[in-house]
Every structure is written in structure tokens, then in C-alpha cells.
Amino acid sequence: MRHTTMAGTIPAWFSRRSPAAARLLAVGLLGLATPGCLVRQELYDQARAEIGREREEGNKARAEAQSARAEAAQRSAQVAALEAELGRLEDDLRARDLTLSEATTAEAGLVRRLDELAAMNEELSARLRSAGQSVGQLANERGSLSAELAEVRAKVDELRRQQAAAEARAAKMRDLASRFQAMVDGGKVRVEIRGGLPLLEISSDALFDAGKAEVKPAGRKTLAEIAGVLRTIPDHRFQVAGHTDDKKLSKNARFASNWDVSAARAVAVVEVLIGRGIPPQRLSAAGYGEFAPVVSNAAEAGRAKNRRIEIVLLAEQEAEAAGKTGKALGEAGPVAAP
Structure with missing residues (x-):
């Protein structure tokens, strides 16, 4: 198919690829084919502006496609890590x-x-x-x-x-993974076993703005989903543990230390979970600051992974033992909130 103008025809593939570019070419050809006549500047500027918008939209679409592929790869890696952990547990058994x-x-x-x-x-x-x-x-x-x-x-x-x-522990891990499979697939949470206990890991960056302890609206939606699943897990208590990277706070920061930030964030998550129907007596909060990293803080990627909130599942007897010793996870003792 071709589009016909006074100056000739325009290939159909060109007009389908970029309608604005086709109009701009048509305007140019019209000017060339009509001696003594000038193309209106405003038509020319309008066509060029449309081409620029189309180009930006194309670049944006390509960037979104690349981001989607990266997220899919990350989810696949998480699933592989979970399967590897289950394999190790089966070998131990x-x-x-x-x-x-x-x-x-x-x-x-x-x-x-x-x-x-x-x-x-x-x-x-x-x-x-x-x-x-x-x-x-x-x-x-x-x-x-x-x-x-x-x-x-x-x-x-x-x-x-x-x-x-x-x-x-293996049965609990499999049960927890199945309950949160949709959120794991969506990249919202990770299911891990740490210190012999199953836990959920959520990135602090998904819940909080930098240097703050107020849960963002998007983070509240994520916590609402988590609370909906936690309500289906009986005979367990949940310890919310806040963790930070080792970056020092500025002198004008609201909090005095990373201890304070991690504890305040843990308490904020507990308050949201209570608001979503989790009984207060099943919840506790603890702040570990930067003293229980899961990876090195040498690079930004590692620091981002260490900025996290963990929701640890404790059976009733484990919760009683944790209450007597004052801590559940981590080599350094946490700043605990009642």
C-alpha cells in the first residue's frame, strides 16, 4: 500500500512505522513539488514534535521490556535458590x-x-x-x-x-513457600531459612523512603498481602526484625543511629500488621542496625540487600525461648520493642 501526495507516493511500511514521520515527509515533498509555495512552518514543527514523542515512547517501551526481562531473571534466580535450599535440607535428612x-x-x-x-x-x-x-x-x-x-x-x-x-523445618519451609508463592513470583518477598528458622524478607527500599520510618503507600499494600497470609498460619508468633546497611547517618538525620532506624521501622511494620488483623500478642519487633548483614556492604548492591525487613516465624515453644533469651536471630543482640 502507498500513500499518494502531490509530490508522489510514500511507502506503506514507512507510514505504518511512524505516522508522524510520514506526514513530515509528505509536507516536505509537497513543498518541493509546489514551486513558489512555502510549507507552513507550524505544520512542519508539529510533525517534528510528533516524531520526537514517538521516538521517546519507543525508547521507553524498550527500557520497560529490558526491565521486565531483568525482573524475570531475578525471579528465576530466587526460585532456583529456594529449590537448592530444599535440596540441601533433603540431603541433610x-x-x-x-x-x-x-x-x-x-x-x-x-x-x-x-x-x-x-x-x-x-x-x-x-x-x-x-x-x-x-x-x-x-x-x-x-x-x-x-x-x-x-x-x-x-x-x-x-x-x-x-x-x-x-x-x-523442611515441612514448614515448604508450607511457607507455597503460601507466599504468588508474592515470591512477583518479586515482593523472599522465603529463606536463617538460624534454623523460616522467614520472609522484604526490601526496606520497597517499604520506606531513605532515612524514614513511615511505611509508604505501596509498602502498605505489600504488608496487607503479607498479613492476609500470616492470618492463615496458626500456632505461630512473628518477630519483625529491622536491618540496615553500614552507611552512617548524616548529622541532620532524624535518628541518632542505624539501631534507631531499624527498630523504628520494625515497630512501624508491626503497627501496620496489627491494623491488618494480626493479634498484637503474636507480634514483636527488633532492630539489628547494620550488625547482622547477609552479604558484604562493600558495593551498593550488597548494601541494598542488607537494607531489609525480616518477618521470622516462631512456633510457640520457639517464641517462648526467644522471649527468655531476649533475641531470635543475629549474632549481635537486637534493640527490641515490646
Whole structure:
């Protein structure tokens, strides 16, 4: 298809690609084909302005496409990391199953040995009684074997306890990941296991403006989604932990230190969750400042990752233990809010 002007025709592909450029070309050709006539300047300027807008829109569309591809790659990386973590947990469970099996076999062997010694003891005791000798030495040997058997049994019990705890953590991790799958896929949260506890990780930059502790409107929407899922998780308490990077605050900053910023942000998140129906008695807040980083603060990407809010899931017994010790996660003690 071609568009016809007084100066000739314009290829159809050109007009479809840029209608404004086609009009500008038509205006130029009209001026060339009409001797003694001048094209109106305002038509020419209008066509050029439209071309500029179309060019900007094209650049913007390309930039949005590149950003979407980068976000998709990041989500794929997060899913891969989660699958790798689950794989590691399954490997741990298999290793502990093997250790438990070996310990059970050792226990059975000791029981057989103890029974054999008991029979031997009975036979020797009869001989010693007839000979008027003492059976004290055999009694000591039996006592030693009994103590050894008790130690092995204690180790077996401990391995069973560890296996049960690992299985519970793996099941909790899988359950948490499935409940928040939509938000994970959307890049809003990350599901992690840290310090043996499952948690949600949200970027502080998505919730707060720099140097502030008031939750942004977009952040409130994210927290509302999170609260909707947390309400479906019974028999758990949730500790909201604030973390910062190691960048020092300016002299005119509202807060005195990164401790204060992290604690204030944790309290702000708790208040939003309470407003979204989470009972206050199931929530606590803690600030760790810059003292529990997950990566190095040497580069901006690392600092951005360390600026985070974590919502740690604590079973009732874990929550009671955390309350007695005053902390749940982190090598440095947090600034806690009641």
C-alpha cells in the first residue's frame, strides 16, 4: 500500500512505522513539488514534535521490556535458590537417616553383647560360688557395658530429636513457600531459612523512603498481602526484625543511629500488621542496625540487600525461648520493642 501526495507516493511500511514521520515527509515533498509555495512552518514543527514523542515512547517501551526481562531473571534466580535450599535440607535428612540407622545397628549389637555377658556372668558366678571366689570383677564389667549402652541410647535419642526437628523445618519451609508463592513470583518477598528458622524478607527500599520510618503507600499494600497470609498460619508468633546497611547517618538525620532506624521501622511494620488483623500478642519487633548483614556492604548492591525487613516465624515453644533469651536471630543482640 502507498500513500499518494502531490509530490508522489510514500511507502506503506514507512507510514505504518511512524505516522508522524510520514506526514513530515509528505509536507516536505509537497513543498518541493509546489514551486513558489512555502510549507507552513507550524505544520512542519508539529510533525517534528510528533516524531520526537514517538521516538521517546519507543525508547521507553524498550527500557520497560529490558526491565521486565531483568525482573524475570531475578525471579528465576530466587526460585532456583529456594529449590537448592530444599535440596540441601533433603540431603541433610538422608545423612541423618543413615547415621540413625548405624546407631540403631550399634545399639542392637551392644544389647546382644550384654545378653551374652549376662549369660557368661551367670555361668561364671556359679563356678565362682562353688570355688568360693568373688564375682565383683564381672559385676564391674557389666556395669561398664551398661553405662556404654546408656550413652549410645542417649545419642540415638538425640539423633532422632534432630531428625524430627529437621523434618519439621523442611515441612514448614515448604508450607511457607507455597503460601507466599504468588508474592515470591512477583518479586515482593523472599522465603529463606536463617538460624534454623523460616522467614520472609522484604526490601526496606520497597517499604520506606531513605532515612524514614513511615511505611509508604505501596509498602502498605505489600504488608496487607503479607498479613492476609500470616492470618492463615496458626500456632505461630512473628518477630519483625529491622536491618540496615553500614552507611552512617548524616548529622541532620532524624535518628541518632542505624539501631534507631531499624527498630523504628520494625515497630512501624508491626503497627501496620496489627491494623491488618494480626493479634498484637503474636507480634514483636527488633532492630539489628547494620550488625547482622547477609552479604558484604562493600558495593551498593550488597548494601541494598542488607537494607531489609525480616518477618521470622516462631512456633510457640520457639517464641517462648526467644522471649527468655531476649533475641531470635543475629549474632549481635537486637534493640527490641515490646
